[in-house]
Amino acid sequence: xxxxxxxxxxxxxxxxxxxxxxxxxxxxxxxxxxxxxxxxxxxxxxxxxxxxxxxxxxxxxxxxxxxxxxxxxxxxxxxxxxxxxxxxxxxxxxxxxxxxxxxxxxxxxxxxxxxxxxxxxxxxxxxxxxxxxxxx
Amino acid sequence: xxxxxxxxxxxxxxxxxxxxxxxxxxxxxxxxxxxxxxxxxxxxxxxxxxxxxxxxxxxxxxxxxxxxxxxxxxxxxxxxxxxxxxxxxxxxxxxxxxxxxxxxxxxxxxxxxxxxxxxxxxxxxxxxxxxxxxxxxxxxxxxxxxxxxxxxxx
Numbered sequence: 001x002x003x004x005x006x007x008x009x010x011x012x013x014x015x016x017x018x019x020x021x022x023x024x025x026x027x028x029x030x031x032x033x034x035x036x037x038x039x040x041x042x043x044x045x046x047x048x049x050x051x052x053x054x055x056x057x058x059x060x061x062x063x064x065x066x067x068x069x070x071x072x073x074x075x076x077x078x079x080x081x082x083x084x085x086x087x088x089x090x091x092x093x094x095x096x097x098x099x100x101x102x103x104x105x106x107x108x109x110x111x112x113x114x115x116x117x118x119x120x121x122x123x124x125x126x127x128x129x130x131x132x133x134x135x136x
Numbered sequence: 137x138x139x140x141x142x143x144x145x146x147x148x149x150x151x152x153x154x155x156x157x158x159x160x161x162x163x164x165x166x167x168x169x170x171x172x173x174x175x176x177x178x179x180x181x182x183x184x185x186x187x188x189x190x191x192x193x194x195x196x197x198x199x200x201x202x203x204x205x206x207x208x209x210x211x212x213x214x215x216x217x218x219x220x221x222x223x224x225x226x227x228x229x230x231x232x233x234x235x236x237x238x239x240x241x242x243x244x245x246x247x248x249x250x251x252x253x254x255x256x257x258x259x260x261x262x263x264x265x266x267x268x269x270x271x272x273x274x275x276x277x278x279x280x281x282x283x284x285x286x287x288x289x290x
Contacts, residue, residue, distance in 0.1 A: 007244035009184040009225060033240040039233050048241055050201035050268030075199045075269075080190035083253060087186040087201060114203035114268015 017093050028090030032068070036096075043100060043120040049092055050114035059109055059118065066096045068116070184246040185221065185270075189253075193282060196252055196274040203268035204241075210265065212272060214258035219272060222247035254280040 017029040035046040049057065051072035060067040070092040076082050101123040108119040185200040198219055202210070210223035227243040255277035262273040 007242075009242060009244040009246040011184045011186055012242075033242075034238055035227075035236065035241050036238040037230060037234040037236045039231055039235070044230070044234070046241065048203040048268070050203040053267055075188050076190060077197070080192050080197055083189040083191055083196070085188045087188060089201075111267075113206065113265075114201070 014087070028088050029093050030090055031094045032070075032092045034094065038100075040122075042122060043098070043102070045096075045116070045118040045120070047092075047094070047116040047118070048114065049111070049116050051089055052092065052111070052114065052116075054111045057109075057111060057116065059107075059116075061098075061102065061104060061107065061120075064098045066098055066120075067093075068095075068118075069093050070116075183248045185248065187221075187248070187250055189250070191253070191276075195276060196254075196256065198250060198270075198272040198274060200270045201268060202265070202270050204243075205265070205268075205270075207265050210270070212261070212263045214256065214261040214274070216258065217252045217255050218249050219252065219256075219261070219274060220247065220249045221270070221272075256280075 014030045017031050032047045032049050034048075037044055045066075045068075047068060049068075049070045052070035056071040058067070058069045060069075072089045072091070075085075075089055098120070100120075103121045103123045106121040110117045185202055188199045190197045190199075198221075200221065202223075202225070204227065205223055205225050209226065210221070213220045222245075224245045225243050227241060252274060257275040257277050260275050264271050
């Protein structure tokens, strides 16, 4: 971590989503950058979603598939004329398959400064059962 | 602090209608090629953060995506026709026992000077940060604003 302290941020192109099905609505779709880490009790997902307001963010967990979908507003506001556009704004969409059982009732999602923090608590596991193999 | 200055971006000072056409053509190219290649080609100097610039009669507007940057870690300065944006994105450390599966987000410092297409009024620049987007409202200098000429009847 120490080397990251004084690192300079570099520009990275946003990754456009490759999806087999075509969208019904026009507009760019990007996959957000994420960090995912796990402790004994929970899985945490952090996603960069600049420009997404809480009301425009949808998080869905169904059959072990976690879907994050967010919409942003166009930076070209009413009455303003574009001079230079270096980045494109659009939707964010990303799916993950979870291998752990998640306690759906305790999922917590927070959106601050354009970052989503999603906490997915694992279902408390039953005590591990040791199976003894018998011989005749 | 050393700033990396922005040079050679053709679209910043647009004065003739031909440049305007050229810009439109570039945009079309970018849309057509950009989508098929899966990423956008931008005309930036490759310096973080990427910015978008719009204008109306009174102001220029600079936008940048800065997720996770706190207002206190961001510095914005204005001169006669430049806006400089510098700061640091910090990613606070998590639990020691956390096991990372993916680590795509990056932390670090950034600084950039953006040359405005015309003179500005640096005294009244207004900046706000919301949902990870920086918006800077830059009033144009009086000399840059279009003047309405009243036609007198005889």
